[in-house]
Amino acid sequence: MTDFGFPKNLMPSLSCVCGNNPLILKEDGGNGFMTMEGKLVCPVCGQTFFILNGIVDFFSVQKDLGINKDTKVEMGVRDKQAPEYDKRLGERFEREIIPTFSAMDDLDGKTVVEYGSGTGRLTVELKEAEKVLAIDISKQSLHILRQKLISSGTKNVGLVWADVVNLRLAPFFFDSALSAQVYEHISTFVERLKFLYSVKRTLKPSGSLVLSAYHCDIRRKFKRKLKEGHHSSGIFFHYFRKSEIKREISAVFPKVRVTLIDISLPIIGGILRSLHLEKAISQIAGHIPVIKNLAHLVLVCATNDKFSVLSHSSFFITPLSRKYWFWFTKPFEFSGTAMTNFLSYDDSNLGGFHKKKGLTSIIDLNQTLELVWSGMRDKFMRKQIEKGERNGIKVTQSSNFKEFEILYRKFRRKYSLPQDRVSLFKKRSFIFSAYYGGKLIAGGLFLGDGINMRAYALASLRQSKSGRLREIVGQANRMVIWEAIKFAHNTGHKSFDLGGINPNSPNPHQVSLAEFKEAFGGTRCENYYYYKVYSPILRLWMRFRGFHNI
Known part of the structure; x- marks a missing residue:
């Protein structure tokens, strides 16, 4: 037997192609340092991967899964x-x-x-x-x-x-x-x-x-x-x-x-x-x-780094103006900045950080798209998506950030809602836009890190009293989110976050929005917003603006 095999100190780098689970080496035909012939078994799904002539064979299973x-x-x-x-x-x-x-x-x-x-x-x-x-x-x-x-x-x-x-x-x-x-x-x-x-x-x-x-x-x-x-x-x-x-x-x-x-x-x-x-x-x-x-x-x-976005405030001098937003991660100390913000699914207690708990709805993308589709809680949701397709609504992944930003600002102004600085995410987001008759009528901005994808900003055209157009826009809203879900699944993301819900809000619009999002079939999950202010100047400014517990 040729003295060549797969190094055992590289075994921990391998994962099951079916679910990204660690593998267990069985039937080891090798020595203490390498394996010439053997089997790697997934303890979760039971899938077996063979090692032949020191080469790990994942392709035989990938081929069966679809190439x-x-x-x-x-x-x-x-x-x-x-x-x-x-x-x-x-x-x-x-x-x-x-x-x-x-x-x-x-x-x-x-x-x-x-x-x-x-x-x-x-x-x-x-x-x-x-x-x-x-x-x-x-x-x-x-x-x-x-x-x-x-x-x-x-x-x-x-x-x-x-x-x-x-x-x-x-x-x-x-x-x-x-x-x-x-x-x-x-x-x-x-x-x-x-x-x-x-x-x-x-x-x-x-x-x-x-x-x-x-x-x-x-x-x-x-x-x-x-x-x-x-x-x-x-x-x-x-x-x-x-x-x-x-x-x-x-x-x-x-x-x-x-x-x-x-x-x-x-x-x-x-x-x-x-x-x-x-x-x-x-x-x-x-x-x-x-x-x-x-x-x-x-x-x-x-x-590589954690998913972060840097913002500058024009009325402060850099570096006192640096504010960082970190997504899908626990809070951590980050010096050399005025303020840090975190969105996390983990409940942490880190000194000096302020915490706010919220709710969201998350769809598990480890399942097939067919199961995600059938898992929608409201048949009306699926029917509206199908009807929108028949009506000729076209949803595409768009690179026209400015077009979406204009729609977003008009939408937020109409409902007297606060406007986030979506321009921060121009380079690190995905936009899906719905067109009807060549005109943009709905869109969404989504953030992803390869594991989680979250709906960050949704907007639609709501300026006509026409019942027909209202129905078309409603279909477009559903189609935008469904296209984003499919995109997240196809790019290997493990979960899709609908972007926060507030089902117990005194605001009827927030309650209606929560019902709309939960109809996609996700599971309620707590999420946490953390922030810490490092700059004394920014701290004074925020207190002046009403943040008394800073």
Whole structure:
């Protein structure tokens, strides 16, 4: 038996693909440090995952759960191309791999996960890392990588056969994540978000992601080539503009930096390569405004943190003006700011923090969408959604933040409701808009961290006395929330929060709103709002405004 197996100190990083539960190793055919042959069993659902030749097989179960067509095609093509893959991309080492590793943090003693390792072009360069988990959808590529690791005597790398989009790893396990030229082959925005949330969950709070993807360079634009489509091999592709990929990844990671790499110059590229000048010229070209747009790849460096939003008050001097909002987390001390605010589902008592308890309604997204749909408490709700679809109401995920903000402010003014600063969430929210006859009639702003998604702001057109239009708007409101629920489910979120309810309010509008939200079938749950004021100036101002217990 070849002395290669899956490192046992990486076993805790693995989770059941059915429910993200820790796995138990059984029938261990290995030694005290690694497993060559064995079984991993989920103690919750009983699902078994096999370890064969030291490679953990998650894909066989993922395939039964459902894999999209593009992923299946890519797996077959990658298996065929695996023997020639290193040779085909070998000449790009200095232009691609060196700048990619330069963007990563110091890996000495760190734990790294690589999504889409392929035959190990980058994996074998992760020599400084203490532990490496390498994942790929191509079994043949993993076997080639396995032989490389055997030849070099490397024993700190664990190999996993899996679809990275539908893989769930243990939370807060890895220091760094790496993914080279995988992102552009994930065929939908929703699937890409699902992948990013999965990466975010498994990174430690200060962990980082380095990711490269196809760049839509000026040559492609000039030749009018497709930005999205399928290669002749059948593999899906999407070429990203620099601003486009930054916008997508910023929806999940708060700190994102994008650069352009792998710059090859037309005509003279071969000459530079023969003179070993390609690396130097590529680096210099990366700083020249027009020339850098010849880059083949975008390189993204993203840093993980808790879901937070920063606000500045114009009448205070920074840093006394800094106010932070943290979502879906227990309160904690956060110095260097004027005020911190937290929304949490945990009842905590931390000195100096003010606490306010409230109610909300939460839908469990661990169940299928069919069960969520049938679990709505009011058949009228389902009928109205179906009727709205027949009436031609179109609900889309929108990037037009300004359009929603105008609708929101009109709606809040009409009902004399306080207006939150929704502009704070422009980069880290998802907007769903309902259109009827080409006109925006309803919308919602939703916040998500990959585990929880919450309806933060809902608004609709309520300025007509027409019974027909009122009915259409009511249908649109329900459709907006249903689309957001489906989106949360499809991006891997575990719960959907309807955004707070007040069923015992003396205000009839609040009671009616609570009934509307609870009809979606969620369970009542307590939530807590915490805040702490650090700035003496802000404390005086708030007391002047009536907050006497500050």
